[in-house]
Amino acid sequence: MPQVLEFRLPDLGEGLTEAEIVRWLVEVGDVVAIDQPVVEVETAKAMVEVPCPYGGVVTARFGDEGAELPVGAPLLTVAVGSPVESAAGGADADSGTEDSGSGNVLVGYGTGAPPVRRRRVRPEGLKAAVAVSVTSVEAAAQAPAPALVPVPDPAPGPVAVVSPLVRRLARQHDLDLRRLAGSGPDGLILRADVESAIRSAAEAPVPEPAASSSPAGERVALRGVRGAVADKLSRSRREIPDATCWVDADATALMAARAAMNGAAGAGAAKVSVLALLARICTAALARHPELNSTVDQEAREIVRLPQVHLGFAAQTDRGLVVPVVRDAHARTTESIGAEIARLTEAARTGTLKPAELTGGTFTLNNYGVFGVDGSTPIINHPEAAMLGVGRIVPKPWVYEGELAVRQVVQLSLTFDHRVCDGGTAGGFLRYVADCVEQPALLLRSV
Template identity: 85%
Template sequence: MPQVLEFKLPDLGEGLTEAEIVRWLVEVGDVVAIDQPVVEVETAKAMVEVPCPYGGVVTARFGDEGTELPVGAPLLTVAVGSPVEGSGDGPAADSGTEDSGSGNVLVGYGTGAPPVRRRRVRPQGVKAAVAVPAAPEAVAPEPEPVAGPVAVVSPLVRRLARQHDLDLRRLAGSGPDGLILRADVESAIRSAAEAPAPEAVAEPVVASGASGASTTSAASGASASSASGGERVALRGVRGAVADKLSRSRREIPDATCWVDADATELMAARASMNSVAGASKVSVLALLARICTAALARYPELNSTVDQEAREIVRLPQVHLGFAAQTDRGLVVPVVRDAHEGTAESIGAEIARLTEAARTGTLTPAQLTGGTFTLNNYGVFGVDGSTPIINHPEAAMLGVGRIVPKPWVHEGQLAVRQVVQLSLTFDHRVCDGGTAGGFLRYVADCVERPALLLRSL
């Protein structure tokens, strides 16, 4: 007799208490293996695939895509020990008790069993035990053109389809084994844009019994306009987490900002020389600035610290975990380069490139977005010269970098056109005074103007 087990949204770590269902990876009736990812959720920190610790037949799912669930809420139910129709060796065949589950719930922490292809079955003998989904589905849903899992691997492809309200089950993939590629999604988007819009969409639907009342569909993440005509956008997910952290930073940290203009001509020349070596990996300006920051923090460790408000103590940290601000379509995120103080400009640059790509595709893990001790913010990519950034709580400082542009500059007693950048340091005035902050910023500026100074710390 099969046993129906309930799998709840697990604790995803890092203090996260809720997650939004982005895409179900299984459907009711699918056969799943132990530790197979069953749903993709978005937390305030990252996109995560959640594996199920049970093997068997999915009997119910709880929540539609776009639904936000708290930790501990039911995700799905699985009938373990259920015979698979037409097969006696399915993944659920020897999973008769709860102990058969792995007990692991986060991707990367499973038993390592290879994934199996999901098959549609009719669960036998479990009808009375099937849980009722929290959000009932439509009485007569439109039949899906393709049954079973969607042949999509890339999170970028999934996100692109979501942004354009495109049903991936209606697409025929051009990749190997019918894999849906980005080109397939973009082609479908173009076709939808070229198709004439139905006339019914242009007219509001008037609710019966309410004169002049109408119903409208809210955009994703936003509710209907209020009576005053303003649009309400929900602060949740990454945007909500950023809002909470910035608000807390402003409430708790007495910050101050100092800034300086620096001649980056020699730094740019040094970078060009580094990148002229055949076969060597390219070094970015951000990587050079990151290496300069680690050298400066070795001289001014006060800025690599945090404040324990309850104990009224400043905690100076031994390692430099360098965060860098990255703008993505999900909002601002701050990936962290671990142990940056031990790296070179080349190794730090490689890690920045890896984390930036993960941020762009939405595959950063919560661990890669937390634990920073100092943040580097390159807002020059937005074409601006300066800013007074808000400190990334609970850190003690952030270095901001503006655009590097040709400007008139007095060089060796002569007016010349030089590559000039504005540097700004926002710091927690509890951990140090202006002398320390000014010394840190002046050292950074000196290294930008004379990169050879870094040789003393290499």
């Protein structure tokens, strides 16, 4: 008789607690091999293919495309055992079900079972496997639903809950766990108990309120990328005492240098972008002012100055604002930085950035000039210590060599963590950036 194993949404790392189902890669009845991707999910960081650690026949899927699941929630069930192998026509000889699980989490880790072509078991061959899971589901459905305990004032003390997911689910639905009778051992409150209580509350008649205190209007869930951005920005505002300084700079020489570089590169060569030039200027400025390439260890009350510059840059996508990271930007040339920015930007546009490409930044460059605005006061990308903002480069009247002239002018702003340095250091960094924008030849001193 086959054994039906349940595969739950694994911990995808980077502190992620939930993921949205984008696309199922298998259907009920399909034969899967160990470590074969079965579903594509989207987290707050990136899109990831999740492999199944079991080899066998898919007997059930949990969650429709577009549904959001917490880590630990059931994804699918797989029937593993000889009856399934017979129904599959010996498929497990290729998929390696002798070792029914790998413990794998993400593609590229753990065991490397050989890929198999997607096959589906005939319905009659799947009946034995499905019957096992159906019987258990029916038994669970016939079990009496846990009820809310009518306790007007719950007594203080510990609540019989072990799973943090259960607590989180209760918080999301404003459910008081002290009023809930658990169906687990020794009254342990299970996820099924909370879900049943939520359903009961939803089905109960709601009295007509005298006046609604909630504002009317369209409600948009803060989840995915938007939710992650909201959490990070809120934390930045809570923890970091930030300050902003800004300066206008004459970017005429920088634009001329860019044109000369692109002209000399030839028709087939990649063009050097303004963002790449500004990124190279930032790495030179951080070499002179390393205080701004740091983070703060709040528990130890220490400033941690970082040896490498991992430069993040803000990129607006259909999924929201993301910050891809150019690793070891301090060791790259302008052309290398530009090529990596182009690669990461394309990956951001197509939604294929990996979680590792969105984390670990030490300093962020934010070019909001692409939106047609001159200035801004950026919020620091926690846990970094500073962010350089760049406005649009536009012709403006400017006093140049003692005479009024029309020049290409840009506003630069630096938001910095006042714990890591004072205004003199921040001003020195921003002044050096502005000087390099006005006189790009200054970069030759740091090459």
